[in-house]
Amino acid sequence: MVLDHLPSAHAPLFSAAETARAHAWAPYSHFPVGAALETDDGRIFAGCNVENASYPAGTCAERVALGTAIATGARQFVRLVITSQQQDPTPPCGICRQALVEFAPALEIFAVAPDGRAARWSLAELLPAPFTPASLENV
Numbered sequence: 001m002v003l004d005h006l007p008s009a010h011a012p013l014f015s016a017a018e019t020a021r022a023h024a025w026a027p028y029s030h031f032p033v034g035a036a037l038e039t040d041d042g043r044i045f046a047g048c049n050v051e052n053a054s055y056p057a058g059t060c061a062e063r064v065a066l067g068t069a070i071a072t073g074a075r076q077f078v079r080l081v082i083t084s085q086q087q088d089p090t091p092p093c094g095i096c097r098q099a100l101v102e103f104a105p106a107l108e109i110f111a112v113a114p115d116g117r118a119a120r121w122s123l124a125e126l127l128p129a130p131f132t133p134a135s136l137e138n139v
């Protein structure tokens with residue numbers, strides 16, 4: 001769903017994502033991305049994309065934010081804000097959707113375009129019928 005703008009309550013997430021985006025290493029795609037994850041207790045972890053001359057070695061902003069959060073012991077996430085310079089709000093890629101569903105199947109996701117327009121999705125909406133830890137039960 002496209003919104004006129006990101007709800008103001010999420011401004012700290014937007015700010016953290018934009019700060020991270022400024023540090024993105026994206027010399028190949030020229031597509032700098034920032035992401036900020038909010039935990040259930042209100043902490044914010046940010047990430048930027050980190051590309052590599054060996055393209056598959058690169059990592060998306062969303063997974064950098066997730067890894068940073070996990071490394072501190074955080075496990076419960078409620079919200080993600082993604083920023084880029086694309087004209088339209090950019091949703092997370094498929095790999096990031098999969099990485100996120102491991103910890104936050106009910107995640108609320110916002111993407112914000114440079115003109116301030118935002119889009120909102122639930123992770124369940126973006127990744128129906130996910131492969132989760134439960135998928136490995138009874139193996």
Ligand SMILES: [Zn+2]
Nearest residue numbers: 060092093096
């Ligand atoms: Zn991704």
